[in-house]
Amino acid sequence: MTAVVPEDPTTEMSGWPQRLRDLVFSGKLTWVTLGAVIVAEFVIFSIAAPRFLSTTNLLNTGRATAVLMIVATGATFGLISGALDISGASVMALSGTIGTQIVIAGYPASLAILAAIASGFGAGLVNGFVVVKLRVNPLVATLGMLGIALGLAFIVDGGSGIAGNLRQTTDGAYGVMKNDLVGIPLPLVFAVLFAAAGWVLLAKTRFGLYAYAVGGNASAGRSVALPVDRLRMMYLVFSGACAATGGWVLSSTLGGSGAASVPGTLILTVVTAVILGGVGLMGGTGTMGGTILGVIVLGVLENGMTLAGWPTFYQYVVEGLLLLLAVGLEAVRTGGYR
Amino acid sequence: MNEHASPNGNGSSRAPLLQLRGICRSFGHVRAVHEVDVDLQRNEILGIVGDNGAGKSTLMKIIAGTVSPDSGRILMNGEPVEITTAQDSRRLGIEMIYQDLALFDNLDVAANVFIGREPTRGLPSLLGFLERRRMHREAAALLERLNIMIGSTRLPVGVLSGGQRQMVAIARAVAFEENNHILLMDEPSAALGATESATVTELIRDIRGDGLSIMIISHRIPEVLDLADRVMVMKRGEHVATLDARSTSVEECVNLIVAGAPAATGQA
Numbered sequence: 001m002t003a004v005v006p007e008d009p010t011t012e013m014s015g016w017p018q019r020l021r022d023l024v025f026s027g028k029l030t031w032v033t034l035g036a037v038i039v040a041e042f043v044i045f046s047i048a049a050p051r052f053l054s055t056t057n058l059l060n061t062g063r064a065t066a067v068l069m070i071v072a073t074g075a076t077f078g079l080i081s082g083a084l085d086i087s088g089a090s091v092m093a094l095s096g097t098i099g100t101q102i103v104i105a106g107y108p109a110s111l112a113i114l115a116a117i118a119s120g121f122g123a124g125l126v127n128g129f130v131v132v133k134l135r136v137n138p139l140v141a142t143l144g145m146l147g148i149a150l151g152l153a154f155i156v157d158g159g160s161g162i163a164g165n166l167r168q169t170t171d172g173a174y175g176v177m178k179n180d181l182v183g184i185p186l187p188l189v190f191a192v193l194f195a196a197a198g199w200v201l202l203a204k205t206r207f208g209l210y211a212y213a214v215g216g217n218a219s220a221g222r223s224v225a226l227p228v229d230r231l232r233m234m235y236l237v238f239s240g241a242c243a244a245t246g247g248w249v250l251s252s253t254l255g256g257s258g259a260a261s262v263p264g265t266l267i268l269t270v271v272t273a274v275i276l277g278g279v280g281l282m283g284g285t286g287t288m289g290g291t292i293l294g295v296i297v298l299g300v301l302e303n304g305m306t307l308a309g310w311p312t313f314y315q316y317v318v319e320g321l322l323l324l325l326a327v328g329l330e331a332v333r334t335g336g337y338r
Numbered sequence: 339m340n341e342h343a344s345p346n347g348n349g350s351s352r353a354p355l356l357q358l359r360g361i362c363r364s365f366g367h368v369r370a371v372h373e374v375d376v377d378l379q380r381n382e383i384l385g386i387v388g389d390n391g392a393g394k395s396t397l398m399k400i401i402a403g404t405v406s407p408d409s410g411r412i413l414m415n416g417e418p419v420e421i422t423t424a425q426d427s428r429r430l431g432i433e434m435i436y437q438d439l440a441l442f443d444n445l446d447v448a449a450n451v452f453i454g455r456e457p458t459r460g461l462p463s464l465l466g467f468l469e470r471r472r473m474h475r476e477a478a479a480l481l482e483r484l485n486i487m488i489g490s491t492r493l494p495v496g497v498l499s500g501g502q503r504q505m506v507a508i509a510r511a512v513a514f515e516e517n518n519h520i521l522l523m524d525e526p527s528a529a530l531g532a533t534e535s536a537t538v539t540e541l542i543r544d545i546r547g548d549g550l551s552i553m554i555i556s557h558r559i560p561e562v563l564d565l566a567d568r569v570m571v572m573k574r575g576e577h578v579a580t581l582d583a584r585s586t587s588v589e590e591c592v593n594l595i596v597a598g599a600p601a602a603t604g605q606a
Contacts, residue, residue, distance in 0.1 A: 205465055205466060205467055205468060209453075209456065209468060212444055212445055213449075213453060215444075216445060217444075222404070223424065224454045224510075225425045225454055234464075284444040285444055
């Protein structure tokens with residue numbers, strides 16, 4: 001740190017060149033870009049839809065985006081560790097359906113919530129096993145789980161796709177997310193705390209550092225005696241548990257849910273948010289801060305477009321374009337797919 | 339001039355630091371390493387030379403625990419030890435610097451130095467909070483002690499030059515000194531230019547003073563003769579000879595590497 005050799009490009013610089021370089025290396029440039037996009041969204045939507053800037057609408061946006069935030073937190077860990085987990089939306093459906101049916105069957109809400117989240121652990125364990133033991137590409141492994149979990153959700157709710165007897169699940173602890181906390185929707189409060197915990201876990205702990213290590217260079221991980229396979233499995237289990245938690249929050253907000261309560265395109269939104277936030281497709285890069293901003297970009301976009309009177313199917317097109325844009329920019333930066 | 343490894347003195351404090359006895363390893367029908375005996379003395383630099391496919395890297399990976407032998411014994415200070423994983427060898431104070439360096443380009447210099455052994459606070463194990471400031475402080479002190487010039491420990495390793503990367507790998511390997519510290523190096527200067535290679539050689543000479551024993555694989559025979567105390571020649575998985583680096587010559591080494599025996603026309 002003390003040795004300064006001016007002609008060496010990797011020595012310490014001072015002033016703005018150093019700050020600019022730190023900005024690029026730390027991934028904070030993504031944050032600046034996304035911040036600008038969010039500001040632009042606010043300007044455009046507040047002009048296009050006068051109701052957009054009302055407190056009620058912003059809180060509604062927060063409520064509607066909370067689930068995306070929770071699932072994206074798990075997907076961030078998964079993708080940084082090198083596994084693109086696309087089973088999230090199906091795992092959410094399974095989790096919400098299991099929780100709902102347990103409440104309808106008359107068991108306590110605590111058991112229903114535990115079982116709902118446990119289903120995500122189970123799905124993550126299976127994903128992890130297939131990836132680590134059978135050496136299947138994570139995208140394909142979780143594609144299998146996408147089908148399995150959704151099918152299981154339909155089996156659990158008797159093939160109806162809906163919650164069934166709604167009244168029982170609306171009341172009591174299972175439906176707690178319908179409430180507000182000092183005027184703020186509880187799902188929003190929960191999602192903010194969840195994302196903050198995810199941030200700390202990723203940026204400050206060994207668990208977070210090893211996600212970057214395993215995703216950056218798995219064979220180096222083995223060389224320095226990291227338990228690479230066990231870690232990879234853990235990140236997929238974590239991702240599954242986050243998705244299941246999101247599934248319960250959605251189910252709770254709706255007062256019970258069935259297999260069809262989770263829009264299948266939600267996984268498009270999750271993956272778009274995470275990649276927009278700067279998590280590289282090849283693993284090893286990205287931050288929770290980026291994911292949070294990516295989630296806000298998409299949450300505001302959905303709400304604003306709806307208020308401005310754009311039908312949902314246009315939103316899909318815009319989201320898909322955004323995903324391609326984010327991936328395209330990453331490809332330019334890293335040299336791309338070969 | 340050719341002396342084979344001496345017989346082991348069991349349990350005695352005079353026993354070599356590391357002994358391999360009858361190490362064999364095959365990959366399918368290929369005998370990568372066959373009945374190899376090696377002694378590594380304390381504070382010694384042992385060079386390993388041989389053609390491609392002579393079994394040098396496999397032998398080193400067996401010591402590092404990333405390849406397991408089919409048969410044979412490993413002893414440290416005359417006591418048999420079990421090395422079946424990379425964790426085992428690390429615990430015994432054996433560090434290996436791989437040909438590909440095993441660095442994480444996406445992590446900063448400090449994280450690369452500490453990976454797997456980060457100082458943490460609070461919760462145990464994986465949930466422990468990284469003491470990043472301490473990691474940067476200690477990594478910077480380590481680089482300074484080793485005379486390694488890298489602007490900042492916050493730089494991702496991916497932006498460093500080949501020589502700097504090599505030196506980060508060496509710094510990581512010597513960062514945690516324990517008893518019986520052994521450093522295994524597979525082609526430390528293969529991918530480097532002349533100047534960088536000289537810097538790395540200098541660094542290896544420096545760290546040897548810290549009580550390290552080093553095994554080093556290299557294709558550059560003059561460099562090995564310059565650096566090592568003894569040179570072990572391998573051919574087709576077998577230990578052909580061990581030479582005293584001061585009294586042998588490049589020609590003798592090359593003859594042994596090619597012919598597996600001292601040149602017939604020579605004065606051997």
